[in-house]
Amino acid sequence: MDARHSLLEDGLALLTGASLAALGVFFLNQAGLVSGGTVGLALVLTHLLPFSFGLIFFVLNLPFYALAFWRLGWRFALRTFLAIGLVSLISNALHQWLQVSVAAPLYCALTGGCLIGVGLLILFRHQASLGGFNILALWLQERFGLRAGKVQMGLDCSIVLGSALLVSWWALGLSIIAAVLLNLVLTMNHKPGRYRGGMLTSAG
Numbered sequence: 001m002d003a004r005h006s007l008l009e010d011g012l013a014l015l016t017g018a019s020l021a022a023l024g025v026f027f028l029n030q031a032g033l034v035s036g037g038t039v040g041l042a043l044v045l046t047h048l049l050p051f052s053f054g055l056i057f058f059v060l061n062l063p064f065y066a067l068a069f070w071r072l073g074w075r076f077a078l079r080t081f082l083a084i085g086l087v088s089l090i091s092n093a094l095h096q097w098l099q100v101s102v103a104a105p106l107y108c109a110l111t112g113g114c115l116i117g118v119g120l121l122i123l124f125r126h127q128a129s130l131g132g133f134n135i136l137a138l139w140l141q142e143r144f145g146l147r148a149g150k151v152q153m154g155l156d157c158s159i160v161l162g163s164a165l166l167v168s169w170w171a172l173g174l175s176i177i178a179a180v181l182l183n184l185v186l187t188m189n190h191k192p193g194r195y196r197g198g199m200l201t202s203a204g
Contacts, residue, residue: 005126009126010079010126010127013122013123013125013126013128014079014082014083014086014123014126014128015086016119016122017083017118017119017120017121017122017123017126017128018083018086018087018090018119018123019086019090019119020115020116020118020119020122021039021087021115021116021119021120021123021130022086022087022090022091022094022119023094023115024111024112024113024114024115024116024117024119024182025039025043025053025087025091025112025116026091026094026095026098026112027103027107027108027111027112027115028043028108028109028112028113028116028175028178029043029046029053030100030103030108031103031104031105031108031109031112031171031174032105032167032171033105033108033109033112033167033171033174033175033178034159034160034163034166034167034171034175035112035113035116035156035159035160035175035178035179035182036133036152036153036155036156036157036158036159036160036179036182036183037130037132037133037134037152037155037156037159038057038060038061038064038130038131038132038133039057039116039130039132040156040159040160040163040175040179041060041132041159042056042057042060044159044163044166045060047166047167048166052091052092053088053091053092054087054088054089054090054091054092055088055092057084057087057088057091058084058085058088060131060132061084061130061131061132064080064131064132064135065077065080065081065131067135067136067139068080068129068131068135071135071139072135072138072139072142075127076127076128076129079123079126079127079128080123080128080129080130080131080134080135082128083123083128083129083130084130084131087130105170105171105174106174108174109174109175109177109178109181110177110178110181112178113177113178113179113180113181113182113185114181114182114185116178116182117181117182117183117184117185117186118185120134120182120185120186121185121186121189124138124148124186133151133152133155133156134148134152136151136155137151137152137155147187148186150183150187152183152186153179153180153183153184153187156179156182156183157176157179157180159179160172160175160176160179161176163175
């Protein structure tokens, strides 16, 4: 029996995963927090550049499409491109669709980290990612059996700590909590061999 997801399943998964990730970014942004990976870099750069998160996030990921195509196959690269495009578009539109007058920073950190983690989990299970470190983490898991969540956690925490000069200490602490929580979701739920439907293959 073919374990691959259908085109409809993949399409709905990309939309769902991207929507959850974009909502998570929205909560982090509301509280002035950051995250890891290219999401975190894009959030940091919004403090320095006069551009939206969506635009910065999309441009930052452009160099990683070649790695995705070369190491993980054209299907993975295409789905990742679509997922990143959706997150960028939804993130830019969310401020018009959703207005929040009060945003408790701790709640934003916890909710934002979980939402991005679940969004990534859905994308991972349908041969997609949000680019950047996600691609590297997935390739290391497929090639060497290293858990994507643990690899991602180390890289993400490095990005968050690197933002110490741009955010307050309390924001830095909450950002670390969000990054750890995000990656715990992946570590606990995305283990090699646990999920077979549509698993990644280097042949793409």
